[in-house]
Amino acid sequence: xxxxxxxxxxxxxxxxxxxxxxxxxxxxxxxxxxxxxxxxxxxxxxxxxxxxxxxxxxxxxxxxxxxxxxxxxxxxxxxxxxxxxxxxxxxxxxxxxxxxxxxxxxxxxxxxxxxxxxxxxxxxxxxxxxxxxxxxxxxxxxxxxxxxxxxxxxxxxxxxxxxxxxxxxxxxxxxxxxxxxxxxxxxxxxxxxxxxxxxxxxxxxxxxxxxxxxxxxxxxxxxxxxxxxxxxxxxxxxxxxxxxxxxxxxx
Amino acid sequence: xxxxxxxxxxxxxxxxxxxxxxxxxxxxxxxxxxxxxxxxxxxxxxxxxxxxxxxxxxxxxxxxxxxxxxxxxxxxxxxxxxxxxxxxxxxxxxxxxxxxxxxxxxxxxxxxxxxxxxxxxxxxxxxxxxxxxxxxxxxxxxxxxxxxxxxxxxxxxxxxxxxxxxxxxxxxxxxxxxxxxxxxxxxxxxxxxxxxxxxxxxxxxxxxxxxxxxxxxxxxxxxxxxxxxxxxxxxxxxxxxxxxxxxxxxxxxxxxxxxxxxxxxxxxxxxxxxxxxxxxxxxxxxxxxxxxxxxxxxxxxxxxxxxxxxxxxxxxxxxxxxxxxxxxxxxxxxxxxxxxxxxxxxxxxxxxxxxxxxxxxxxxxxxxxxxxxxxxxxxxxxxxxxxxxxxxxxxxxxxxxxxxxxxx
Ligand SMILES: Nc1ncnc2c1ncn2[C@@H]1O[C@H](COP(=O)(O)OP(=O)(O)O)[C@@H](O)[C@H]1O
Ligand SMILES: [Mg+2]
Numbered sequence: 311x312x313x314x315x316x317x318x319x320x321x322x323x324x325x326x327x328x329x330x331x332x333x334x335x336x337x338x339x340x341x342x343x344x345x346x347x348x349x350x351x352x353x354x355x356x357x358x359x360x361x362x363x364x365x366x367x368x369x370x371x372x373x374x375x376x377x378x379x380x381x382x383x384x385x386x387x388x389x390x391x392x393x394x395x396x397x398x399x400x401x402x403x404x405x406x407x408x409x410x411x412x413x414x415x416x417x418x419x420x421x422x423x424x425x426x427x428x429x430x431x432x433x434x435x436x437x438x439x440x441x442x443x444x445x446x447x448x449x450x451x452x453x454x455x456x457x458x459x460x461x462x463x464x465x466x467x468x469x470x471x472x473x474x475x476x477x478x479x480x481x482x483x484x485x486x487x488x489x490x491x492x493x494x495x496x497x498x499x500x501x502x503x504x505x506x507x508x509x510x511x512x513x514x515x516x517x518x519x520x521x522x523x524x525x526x527x528x529x530x531x532x533x534x535x536x537x538x539x540x541x542x543x544x545x546x547x548x549x550x551x552x553x554x555x556x557x558x559x560x561x
Numbered sequence: 562x563x564x565x566x567x568x569x570x571x572x573x574x575x576x577x578x579x580x581x582x583x584x585x586x587x588x589x590x591x592x593x594x595x596x597x598x599x600x601x602x603x604x605x606x607x608x609x610x611x612x613x614x615x616x617x618x619x620x621x622x623x624x625x626x627x628x629x630x631x632x633x634x635x636x637x638x639x640x641x642x643x644x645x646x647x648x649x650x651x652x653x654x655x656x657x658x659x660x661x662x663x664x665x666x667x668x669x670x671x672x673x674x675x676x677x678x679x680x681x682x683x684x685x686x687x688x689x690x691x692x693x694x695x696x697x698x699x700x701x702x703x704x705x706x707x708x709x710x711x712x713x714x715x716x717x718x719x720x721x722x723x724x725x726x727x728x729x730x731x732x733x734x735x736x737x738x739x740x741x742x743x744x745x746x747x748x749x750x751x752x753x754x755x756x757x758x759x760x761x762x763x764x765x766x767x768x769x770x771x772x773x774x775x776x777x778x779x780x781x782x783x784x785x786x787x788x789x790x791x792x793x794x795x796x797x798x799x800x801x802x803x804x805x806x807x808x809x810x811x812x813x814x815x816x817x818x819x820x821x822x823x824x825x826x827x828x829x830x831x832x833x834x835x836x837x838x839x840x841x842x843x844x845x846x847x848x849x850x851x852x853x854x855x856x857x858x859x860x861x862x863x864x865x866x867x868x869x870x871x872x873x874x875x876x877x878x879x880x881x882x883x884x885x886x887x888x889x890x891x892x893x894x895x896x897x898x899x900x901x902x903x904x905x906x907x908x909x910x911x912x913x914x915x916x917x918x919x920x921x922x923x924x925x926x927x928x929x930x931x932x933x934x935x936x937x938x939x940x941x942x943x944x945x946x947x948x949x950x951x952x953x954x955x956x957x958x959x960x961x962x963x964x965x966x967x968x969x
Contacts, residue, residue, distance in 0.1 A: 379963050382882070384882060384962045384963040384966065385961075385962075385963045386880075390663050399715075404886075404887060405886045405887060406886070408881065408882065408884055408885060408886040408887070409883075410885070410886075411882060411883065411884045412883065412884020413884070417882050417883065419735055419966075423875075423878075423879045423882070424879075425876060425965070427573070427577065436880070436883055437883045437884050439563075439566050440880075440883065440884040440886070441884065442563070445563075445565075445566075484883065488884070533959060
């Protein structure tokens with residue numbers, strides 16, 4: 311059993327280096343409201359390389375979430391090309407997209423989006439359930455993911471018995487558990503106080519240092535400061551894209 | 562998503578709304594209970610009817626005096642008296658499709674033995690009667706041709722009469738008084754049980770028909786009989802035999818064409834068919850109750866599942882966001898619906914079995930809850946869940962992930 315566990319964890323840690331994980335080109339997204347047409351994204355182009363930590367900034371309503379939903383394969387662009395790990399996502403069926411969300415992407419939401427009346431462990435196991443992983447392996451991997459986000463010992467707690475910060479950690483563990491290429495986080499600290507926000511950002515920084523690509527939306531500059539790259543949106547277009555040395559945790 | 566996990570999720574969903582789940586199941590419970598009761602009543606009735614067919618004897622035709630249109634059965638005294646012993650003899654000996662014919666005449670009166678007396682039906686009949694009815698003598702001997710020709714004062718008694726007059730002592734050779742006339746008991750008939758009309762067939766005394774005609778039935782027409790029982794050679798020849806009897810009696814009674822006959826012919830299997838019909842009608846009624854409540858129950862389930870899908874739109878969004886395929890969502894909600902109906906079906910099977918047991922004990926029928934009927938009920942409840950759960954489940958599976966996630 312010990313050997314099996316090591317093997318499962320080793321496979322989970324293994325990730326081969328690749329070039330651009332995400333590449334979007336001239337993405338447009340129209341919404342129809344009544345008989346009005348509204349263009350939330352007016353031609354977005356950028357690429358994210360393996361291992362990057364990107365913060366997306368911008369005023370409310372500038373199209374950040376719309377863009378993240380497209381990156382997360384939860385929504386489709388009206389126009390434009392999206393390559394994930396070199397494959398064109400635009401051509402894929404709904405079920406293929408479900409598979410991509412399950413295997414390649416991990417989503418962290420502002421409102422946590424955990425299942426109520428369900429334990430932390432079961433929430434983290436859920437992506438593995440849909441991946442068809444056996445229950446024994448599910449448990450091992452979910453426990454390891456919870457340990458990684460600092461929640462060892464809280465496996466049996468229901469989500470209602472956890473603090474906001476702890477709930478967001480469960481959500482991060484759930485995003486991590488299927489070994490994704492990219493973690494997408496839409497205002498992950500939006501519902502947390504500043505101390506808890508710092509803890510969550512420290513966790514993201516650690517995960518990024520272990521090689522996980524992270525794209526995170528925020529409108530707080532001190533949160534964005536943890537990222538090595540900052541893309542700024544305004545009214546559905548990119549008005550800034552800058553790289554810098556990230557502020558490390560504890561500075 | 563594996564089945565175990567799907568079942569766990571479905572159970573949890575049903576447990577969260579216990580009362581709602583139970584109320585939703587109610588229609589299925591009633592429907593399935595009706596299905597079980599229907600099948601139990603149906604097969605119980607069939608069982609009883611086939612027992613009765615066996616007790617009457619097969620391929621039997623009854624010839625009665627008076628025409629069907631002018632009143633049917635002869636009713637005691639005052640009815641028409643048009644059939645004679647000679648008609649019976651002619652039917653029994655002249656017709657190719659007829660195996661045997663036995664006349665009988667009915668009278669009721671007191672049977673007295675010592676200080677015991679018992680009021681019963683006294684039949685006068687010929688020896689062929691017992692062959693036609695396939696009715697054996699349990700002890701002693703049956704009525705013979707000699708008894709009949711000599712109008713002997715002998716009698717055969719049914720089990721019920723034997724018990725009531727003689728108790729545990731042997732009746733054979735004893736003398737009973739029928740309407741004050743002494744008769745020697747020559748035999749006791751085997752137990753026959755209830756007739757299709759619910760009468761105790763063992764509560765009867767049989768004497769030779771000539772004896773009855775002369776001593777027991779005060780009639781101005783000494784040769785008349787109350788009815789003639791005929792046995793056809795086979796069930797295939799029943800109709801043929803009826804035709805032959807009709808034309809023979811028309812000829813003997815000089816009934817010209819177009820004139821009303823003074824006799825009527827009844828096929829006992831037809832009478833049984835009537836009994837069967839009424840049990841079918843009962844089954845049909847229960848079947849209607851079953852199908853209506855299954856449909857109504859199914860619609861209730863569809864309704865609640867639609868509510869559940871709407872309530873859990875966000876949960877569906879979360880599941881889709883982390884990788885649930887449409888089929889996973891479809892299966893989740895289908896499982897929930899089918900689990901609901903199967904649980905309802907299970908309770909319905911228990912209730913229906915209890916109900917059928919009570920009803921059949923009232924009617925004195927055997928309780929027949931077969932594995933087959935339970936299987937049918939089980940599959941029915943599952944099918945209702947699949948049929949009515951499909952639309953809500955498909956609605957859930959067809960949700961757009963982002964719309965579901967943003968649903969408030
Ligand atoms: N499903 C939708 N239907 C209509 N309009 C939408 C929809 N989603 C977003 N929008 C509009 O698109 C714009 C960008 O929204 P969003 O991407 O959520 O902004 P933010 O940068 O605050 O995350 C907003 O004006 C919003 O009202
Ligand atoms: Mg937003």
